[in-house]
Amino acid sequence: MKPMHSCSMDSQVKGKRFLKIALAGQPNCGKSTLFNQVAGYKAITSNFPGKTVKYTLSKVNFLGETFEIIDLPGTYSLTSFDLAELESRKYLLSGEADVVINVVDASILSRSLELTLQLLELEVPIVICLNFMDEAKRKGIKLNGSKLSEILGVPVVECVAVKGIGINKLFLTALIAAREKKPGRKIRYSxxxxxxxxxxxxxxxxxxxxxxxxxxxxxxxxxxxxxxxxxxxxxxxxxxxxxxxxxxxxxxxxxxxxxxxxxxxxxxxxxxxxxxxxxGEPQTSIRDKLDDLLMHKYLGYVTLAVFLYAFFNLIFSLGRFLEEPILSFFEETLMPIAIKHVPSGLAQKVIQGLLEGVSGGIGIVLPYLVPFLLGLAFMEDLGYLPRIAFLMDTFLHKIGLHGKSTLPLILGYGCNVPAVMATRILESDRDRFITAVISTMIPCAARTTIIFGLVAFFISPNAALFIYLLNLAVVAIAGLILSRLLPEATPGMIMEIPPYQVPSLKVVLSKTWLRLREFIFLAWPLLIAGSMALSLIEFSGLDASINLILSPITLMLGLPIEVGTTLIFGVLRKELTMLMLIQVLGTSQILNVLSKTQIITFTVFVVFYIPCLATFAMLTKEIGYKRSLAAASFTFIIAFFTALIVKLFLGLTPLSLLL
Amino acid sequence: MWLVIDMLTLDGVKEGEKIKIREIIGGRGMRQRLCELGVIPGSTVEVIKNALFGGPILLKTDGGEVAVGRGVAKRIIVEAAS
Structure with missing residues (x-):
């Protein structure tokens, strides 16, 4: 089977209507894995229930026939309890699909059949894909597919989607079922x-x-x-x-x-x-023992801490290793060429800004974001993420959220844009809002370069660690404040914990790509535009007036007036604040110009204040314009007071004793 | 009134114990989500983990493993499995 172009809703090409096959099933049933097997890298699957809120489709060539496969969001039932279920049901009721493939997790057949019984009421042709047959076997469950087919009156095909077993037979059966147009049997209640x-x-x-x-x-x-x-x-x-x-x-x-x-x-x-x-008797495997350690009362937290420490360490050391050659290529090779060919003032500045924007994007995406997202997708597919959510639930409850907010918050360390997007997995609007706002205060890869470049480099690695810990504490307090302001009780966590799985490369890659796409198509263009705008500000000499306007803030924080512009720059591109700082101070030997206290105050302020333009754009998409503005003001106030407290505190205590 | 005092809710069940779900006190949304995941009045579930510090509870149902927050667990009335 070969994927063709996807993501287009119209199936009418030269008046010919393609056969439509819809995939429906419960979350974690392997539906998206099946979809990826035939369609390429177009959808995501998740061990986090209810991820694919929008449905994905792809045109596929099979046996000389072209048809469309529609991957519907995973739903536990056909009751319109959440948006995903409502959308799935609307689609299924529209009669668009010629045949519905109901993907069923064979290892938890009885629960999965509850959706199947409802699908049968739709009166459309249905084919059942008994997925995870290997998993069922491991659990000691032997299934009689033909008996099931007899009872439900629909064809049943046994599959192992991850390994590609049974997929051809499944789609062949689906094509035949679509032609015969025979709906299944409705099961009678008492x-x-x-x-x-x-x-x-x-x-x-x-x-x-x-x-x-x-x-x-x-x-x-x-x-x-x-x-x-x-x-x-x-x-x-x-x-x-x-x-x-x-x-x-x-x-x-x-x-x-x-x-x-x-x-x-x-x-x-x-x-x-x-x-x-x-x-029969289940086969015991290492996987069953894994939870005894990873979800243990005490050891679970120890392993989590060790694991996260190792994970972030790996990402950052890999990132730094890759970042340098990339940036020096732009700065030392491309930039001089550009400057030589465009000698005049304004155009040169704009080109310079453009190149800086492009290189900034590549310098963060390739070295930090890609490995981070790959690692995260791997953990997710493995099944570790829902377990982290379970472990973190206790703490998140203390700030009025629950375990499911874990994923957006962790994603924030990579890039805030996909983090804000990931808040969609939360059921209540209030939880989504609070999580989105506090995830914008998580230091993303760009801000990490500032923390490392300024604090770790000029002061000490311990001081950088202090910034991270301070950040966690402030994020928690901010969450607490927001929870108090919005006292509506959270619906509480009800979350499926799927068994561990060997991650499938295709799924991990497609999920990474989906999140990366948010950066590339939303954040990056804004980053480049911001960079060019900055060049213009510089060229026009506007920076002096900006410094003047911001002087109340900079003076109160005990910073030189010149850093005012860098803060505006930081809204457009966070990592630029450091570069600009060097530029406005006129030296890279920052310690000659700024005291250690000033460096820390500055960094703390930059870490918290106002989400960058790209994050803000995503925020308006998810929580609306007004609330995004409120969120930006909120983070600004938090940044100001945190920085002020840090400054006063460091002023009272001899710094050398602490760091 | 003494019956209410005697009532056991899911959050008070020890790890490793099997219990029967008697009733779910809560909105329809919560009730349905729980039912979809196999936490249904009359069904038997096993408490695999009862986390620390007021944390969530991990259950084993016919439909796999389900984590419920303590707030939710307090609204699930259970009885000893016969």
Whole structure:
């Protein structure tokens, strides 16, 4: 199979309509791995539930036929509990897909079947992909695929998507199923529930046609009190009728009607599972023992600390090793050539700015961001990230968040832009907002170069470590403040902890690329534009007025007035502050001009104040313009006071004793 | 009232114990998410980890492993598995 162009929604090319295959399944079922196997590097999979909020598609050539594969977001059920589920369901109900491949994790078949039972109600052709057959075998579960196929009335294909086993057969079966257009069998609930469903189906017949939703599916969802469908019904008498049906169920069963339906679905799935599975002795492997260490009460934190220390150390030593030759190529080879060919003032400045912007991007992306994102994607695919989230939940609770905020915060150390984007995995708007704001205060790769270049280089590595620890403390306090300002309780963490897996190279690469893309297409252009704007500011002599405007701040922090411009530069490009500092001070021997206290005060301020332009742009996309402005002001205030406190504190204490 | 005092919630279960879920006190959203992950009234689950310092609880259900925050766990009423 060969991937063709992707990411275009129209399937009409010269009037020909391609066959559409939708992939649906629960989070972590290996759906995106399957997609990547046939489509190339276009989607991401994750061990973090509910990642792919937008769906991805790709045109694929197979057996001389071109068709479209649509990778829907992973959903546990078809109830519109979150955005991803609502979007998936909308797509499935639109009738766009000719056939739905339901990817099922064979190692947790009974739970996975709960989604399958709902998909069968859609009345579209379905093929079941029994993925993770190897994992099921390891767990001692023997499955009878043909028996399952018989019960559900749909084809079942056994697969191991990571290894590419069964994939050709799967798509061949899907093509045949799409042509035959035969939907599967609807599994009947117990008699008393069926009666209510039947009664309700008859009453809502017209509505179901209007909503383009099978009446049986609609009835079940209404009995589950599905917000979306309930909101679509305007007729008061029908709403009363629905309420009566719900009450009937809850009175007979002694629990809310939605729970009656989901318990029933659970029981049905268990029942099917027992019919098709033979459960023997599981094979014990190292993986089972791994959690005894990695998630241990005490040792878990020790291993986490050691692991993170090693990880960041590796990234930074690798980064520094790569960064130097890249930057010196730009500065010593390209720049002189450019300057020689463009002799005049303004144009030369602009070109210089352009080159600096390009080199700044490459100097950070290649050496720091790429290894960082690769390592993170690897940990994620391995299954370690959700476990870190589990370990960190305790601490994040103290600042009013929960474990799921871990991923955005860790990502922040690479680049704040993908970090802000990653807050999408959080369910509540409040959690997303707080996490996004505090993740912009995490020192990204660019700010790390400042901490290393100024503090570690001119003072001591310990002083740099102090900045990092101070940063963590301030981030925690900032989180606490925001939680107090927005006291709404977080819904709490409910998160699947998937088994460890051998990461698949394709998935790791595609996930890295997806995050890198945010940097390349959003952050980098802004970085280059910012760089050119700076050249213009310099050329026009605006810097003097900027220094004057910012002088209240610089003076209060005990810094020379000239560093004012560097702060403006820092908003455009954080790592530029250091270069500009050298430029405005007129020497790279910074210790001759600035005291150690001044260096630390300056760095602390730069680490916290106002997210860079690219991060700000992403922030407005995720939390809106007004709230982004509020966030920027918030970080500015925090930066100012933290720097002030640090300055006063260092003024009182002999620095040499501390560092 | 004494019945309420006697009530055991998930956060009080020791590691390694198997318990039966009796009831989930909470909004529909939380209830459904828990059900989807196999934490369903009437089902039996095993507490694998009960983390320190008021941290989360790791459960083993029919559907794999699920972590729930302590706040959520306090709203899940359980009883000893028979």
């Amino acid at each position: 008699e008393d529930i069926e009666k209510v469903i039947h009664k309700l189906s008859k009453r809502i017949n017209t509505v179901s046609k209007e909503l383009n939703t099978p009446s049986r599916l609609l009835s079940i969802k209404l009995l589950e009190n599905d917000d979306y469908f309930i909101s679509k019904i305007k007729d008061k008498s029908i709403l009363d009728f629905i309420e009566n049906c719900q009450r009937e169920l809850s009175e007979v069963h002694g629990r809310p009607s939605d729970l009656v339906i989901s318990s029933e679905r659970h029981a049905l799935s268990m029942n099917i599972f027992e019919q098709v599975a033979f459960v």
